[in-house]
Amino acid sequence: MPDVVVVGGGPAGASCALNLARRGVDVTIVERARFPRRKVCGEYLNAGAMAALDELGVGASVRERARRLTGVRLVTPKIDPVELRFPSPAFALARATLDDRLLDAALAAGAMLVHARVEDLLYEGRRVAGVAARGDDGASAKLRARFVVGADGSGSLVARKLDLVRASRGARRFALGGHYLGFDDLGGFVEMHVDRGTYFALNPLPGALTNVMVVVREKQLATWSQAVDEGVRGAAATLGGGRRSFDGAERVGARATIGPLEFGVRAVTQPGALLVGDAAGFLNPFTGQGVFLALRGGIDAAVAIDDVLTGRASEEVAFAGYAAQRTRDFERRRKLARVVDLLVDVPFLARRASARLRRFPELGEHLMNALSGGVASQRAPSPALLARLIV
Numbered sequence: 001m002p003d004v005v006v007v008g009g010g011p012a013g014a015s016c017a018l019n020l021a022r023r024g025v026d027v028t029i030v031e032r033a034r035f036p037r038r039k040v041c042g043e044y045l046n047a048g049a050m051a052a053l054d055e056l057g058v059g060a061s062v063r064e065r066a067r068r069l070t071g072v073r074l075v076t077p078k079i080d081p082v083e084l085r086f087p088s089p090a091f092a093l094a095r096a097t098l099d100d101r102l103l104d105a106a107l108a109a110g111a112m113l114v115h116a117r118v119e120d121l122l123y124e125g126r127r128v129a130g131v132a133a134r135g136d137d138g139a140s141a142k143l144r145a146r147f148v149v150g151a152d153g154s155g156s157l158v159a160r161k162l163d164l165v166r167a168s169r170g171a172r173r174f175a176l177g178g179h180y181l182g183f184d185d186l187g188g189f190v191e192m193h194v195d196r197g198t199y200f201a202l203n204p205l206p207g208a209l210t211n212v213m214v215v216v217r218e219k220q221l222a223t224w225s226q227a228v229d230e231g232v233r234g235a236a237a238t239l240g241g242g243r244r245s246f247d248g249a250e251r252v253g254a255r256a257t258i259g260p261l262e263f264g265v266r267a268v269t270q271p272g273a274l275l276v277g278d279a280a281g282f283l284n285p286f287t288g289q290g291v292f293l294a295l296r297g298g299i300d301a302a303v304a305i306d307d308v309l310t311g312r313a314s315e316e317v318a319f320a321g322y323a324a325q326r327t328r329d330f331e332r333r334r335k336l337a338r339v340v341d342l343l344v345d346v347p348f349l350a351r352r353a354s355a356r357l358r359r360f361p362e363l364g365e366h367l368m369n370a371l372s373g374g375v376a377s378q379r380a381p382s383p384a385l386l387a388r389l390i391v
C-alpha cells in the first residue's frame with residue numbers, strides 16, 4: 001500500500017508526487033490520460049511558475065524547450081493598445097510538452113503511475129483511505145493509501161466526492177482554442193483582445209505556432225452551433241476593434257473546448273485528503289496564474305504530508321498550514337480575477353483601465369510584478385491597486 005495516492009498527473013499532481021518521491025515517500029499517481037496529452041491552456045508560464053519549476057529541478061529543461069516572452073499587449077476597442085513588460089522572464093510552452101516533462105521527472109524520482117480513471121473514494125470511518133479506479137481494460141481496482149491528493153483539475157471528482165464543491169453564480173464561460181500557423185510575429189507579446197464579456201488571447205509558442213484561446217459566455221457559444229471556427233474568427237475580428245485578423249492563419253491539430261470555467265470549493269482538506277491545483281478552485285484564466293498555483297500547491301501539499309509522515313506535525317496542524325498557505329496564495333488573485341471579469345464585461349471600464357495603465361506606468365509595473373507570481377502572496381495586487389485601475 002503506497003503512503004499517498006495522487007489523483008491526476010497534471011502540474012499539481014506531478015509536482016506533488018515529484019516532491020514526495022524525492023523525500024522518499026511511496027507515492028502512486030492515478031492518471032486517466034496517456035501523456036503527452038492536450039490541455040486547454042494559454043500556455044503562458046509566469047516567473048512564479050518558473051521559480052517553482054526550478055525548485056522541482058526541471059526549470060532548465062523547460063527553458064530549453066520554451067519561448068521567452070516580452071510582455072502583455074492589451075487591446076480594447078477605440079483606444080490604442082497598451083504594452084506592459086514582464087518584470088522577470090516569462091515563457092511559453094505547449095502544455096503537452098510541459099506536463100509530459102513534469103510527469104517524467106516524477107516517475108524518474110520514484111513515483112509510480114497507474115493508468116486509470118478514479119471513480120470513487122474509499123473510507124475508513126470518516127477518513128479518506130484510498131480510491132476506486134477503472135483501468136483502460138474496464139477492470140476496476142481499489143488502491144488504499146494513508147493520504148489521497150485530489151489533483152484532478154477543475155470539476156474535480158475528488159472534490160465532488162468529498163462534497164466540497166461550492167455552487168457557482170453568474171454567467172458561465174467556456175474556453176475554445178487551438179494552435180495556429182500564419183499569424184504575424186507578435187514580437188514576444190501575449191496579446192489580449194477584450195470586449196463585452198468575451199476575450200481572446202494569442203500567445204507566441206516556440207517555432208511558428210501561436211496559441212489562440214477564446215473565452216465566451218455560454219449563450220454566445222450556443223449561437224455558434226457547429227460553426228465554431230467561424231465563430232472564433234468572427235469574435236476575433238470584432239474584439240479589440242478587429243486589429244488582429246485571422247486571414248492567412250490556419251489551425252493545426254484539433255480544436256479544444258473546456259467549460260464551464262467557474263469552479264470553487266468550500267475547503268481544501270478533509271481527514272486523509274487534500275485538494276491541489278484547479279481541484280482546489282479555479283481562477284479566470286485571463287490572469288495566467290493557474291500553472292503557478294498548481295505547482296506551488298503541489299509542493300506545499302507534499303511538505304504538509306511529509307511533515308505528518310515523519311512525525312514533525314500532526315495531520316490537523318500540517319493540513320491547517322497547507323490550507324492557510326493556499327488561502328494566502330489564492331485570495332488576492334481571486335479578487336484580481338473578479339476585477340478582470342468586470343473589465344471584460346464592461347467596455348467602458350476596459351477602456352478606462354487601458355488609459356490608466358498608459359498614463360501611470362508605475363501602475364502597470366506594480367500590476368505586472370504582482371501578476372508575475374514571482375513575489376510573495378502578500379504583494380499580490382491589493383484592493384487599493386485594483387481600484388486605481390478603474391476609479
Ligand SMILES: Cc1cc2nc3c(=O)[nH]c(=O)nc-3n(C[C@H](O)[C@H](O)[C@H](O)COP(=O)(O)OP(=O)(O)OC[C@H]3O[C@@H](n4cnc5c(N)ncnc54)[C@H](O)[C@@H]3O)c2cc1C
Nearest residue numbers: 008010011012032042043044118153175277278285290291
Ligand atoms: C482557457 C484557459 C487558459 C489558461 N491559460 C493559462 C495560462 O496561460 N497560464 C497559466 O498558468 N494557467 C492557465 N490556465 C490554467 C491552467 O491550465 C490550470 O490552472 C492548470 O492546468 C492546473 O493544473 P492541475 O494539475 O491542477 O490540473 P490539470 O492540468 O487539469 O490536470 C488534471 C489531470 O487530472 C486528470 N484527471 C482528471 N480526472 C481524473 C480522474 N477521475 N481519474 C484520473 N485522472 C483524472 C486529467 O486527465 C489531468 O491530466 C488556463 C486555463 C484555461 C481553461
